[in-house]
Amino acid sequence: MKLAARVEKVPPSVTLAISAKAKAMKAEGMDVLNFSVGEPDFDTPKHIVAAAKQALDEGKTRYGPAAGEPKLRSLIAQTLSQETGLDYKSENIVVTNGGKHSLYNLMVAVINPGDEVIIPAPYWLSYPEMVKLVEGIPVIVQTGADTGYKITPEMLRQAITPKTKLFVLNSPSNPTGMVYTPDEIRALAEVVVETGILVVSDEIYSKIIYDDAQHLSIAAAHPESYKYTLISSGFAKSFAMTGWRIGYLAGDVNIIKATTRIQSHSTSNVCTFAQYGAVAALENSQDCVEEMRLAFAKRREVMFELLNAIPGISCLKPDGAFYMYLNISKTGLTSVDFCNLLLEEQQLAAVPGQAFGNDDHIRLSYATDLTTIEKGIKRLEEFVKSKI
Numbered sequence: 001m002k003l004a005a006r007v008e009k010v011p012p013s014v015t016l017a018i019s020a021k022a023k024a025m026k027a028e029g030m031d032v033l034n035f036s037v038g039e040p041d042f043d044t045p046k047h048i049v050a051a052a053k054q055a056l057d058e059g060k061t062r063y064g065p066a067a068g069e070p071k072l073r074s075l076i077a078q079t080l081s082q083e084t085g086l087d088y089k090s091e092n093i094v095v096t097n098g099g100k101h102s103l104y105n106l107m108v109a110v111i112n113p114g115d116e117v118i119i120p121a122p123y124w125l126s127y128p129e130m131v132k133l134v135e136g137i138p139v140i141v142q143t144g145a146d147t148g149y150k151i152t153p154e155m156l157r158q159a160i161t162p163k164t165k166l167f168v169l170n171s172p173s174n175p176t177g178m179v180y181t182p183d184e185i186r187a188l189a190e191v192v193v194e195t196g197i198l199v200v201s202d203e204i205y206s207k208i209i210y211d212d213a214q215h216l217s218i219a220a221a222h223p224e225s226y227k228y229t230l231i232s233s234g235f236a237k238s239f240a241m242t243g244w245r246i247g248y249l250a251g252d253v254n255i256i257k258a259t260t261r262i263q264s265h266s267t268s269n270v271c272t273f274a275q276y277g278a279v280a281a282l283e284n285s286q287d288c289v290e291e292m293r294l295a296f297a298k299r300r301e302v303m304f305e306l307l308n309a310i311p312g313i314s315c316l317k318p319d320g321a322f323y324m325y326l327n328i329s330k331t332g333l334t335s336v337d338f339c340n341l342l343l344e345e346q347q348l349a350a351v352p353g354q355a356f357g358n359d360d361h362i363r364l365s366y367a368t369d370l371t372t373i374e375k376g377i378k379r380l381e382e383f384v385k386s387k388i
């Protein structure tokens, strides 16, 4: 059967291929260490689970409004207003099936065929594929360790053409863990306001930052950037709720209405009782978020120190999220070969940078326990030694 051309443009995921191989090896009884996961290894906090159970018992099992449960929309608006100092109302919020869904719906809502979307590389692997699925053109701007893998205002300005519709900003970043400083965000906001392009700010890791890093939303970085900014976020990473599938998009009322319309004809509302778990997440103490952040912070220290001691690879210390992005160029291997061999020879799963737009890097996740980190980095060291 002939598939639609837009689907043919989207390649199968290299990440899934590696993780399928890792799973198969594990099933054969091998001691595979998995550094490829993009989700917290913690269980969802108990009070959130209890609230969803209670919602089930109370019969919150029916269709709900396409834009989300009013209580959750209102709490998200309140929280965002507190965090940004801006005035978000419920009408500025649509609840989605995860952050991924909010980004995809936004693309469907604003991208016409041929519209350009600026994506700094290294990027989260789904951004360019989403753009292609809606027949837009991903404009990839390569960044390197010299700018902390961040796009500069000059790079952004140069990439803008009359066809530019949207700029995708992700801080803290997956895969690099870099966080833009408030000054860097302000400088990008100037370009956005001056040129009038839309920006989607993917802030899904904004609660997972370390040391002196500060998160400033581009929506609040310039007196006028609010009207050009859509914030995409969700509960998956900060509340360990990956399987719940709850995210949101926040911004201009017309765009929110459009994405709600798209949702009403595609997925309808997000699972009703799951939304009550998210209500509990926002209504109660944020100590659980902090506990998980502290655990990630400890793992980050240990992993970074161990990695730094390995000759031949280099890595910047991440300021956020739970990933380290390693330059493996001295091995002379492509990232896919590196990861395949690493898995075969040392039973260590990592994600090839090719998935993120850099074939001489790999991504390691530290959303795993300290013992696994220590054991895994020893294996990595053995592997790198054997290749240089």
Ligand code: PLP
Pocket (backbone or CB within 6 Å): 038, 097, 098, 099, 100, 101, 124, 170, 173, 174, 202, 204, 233, 234, 235, 236, 242, 246, 247
């Ligand atoms: N944005 C980034 C940068 C991510 O890393 C992820 C998940 O890996 C998402 C969005 C999507 O998260 P969700 O599980 O809420 O769809």
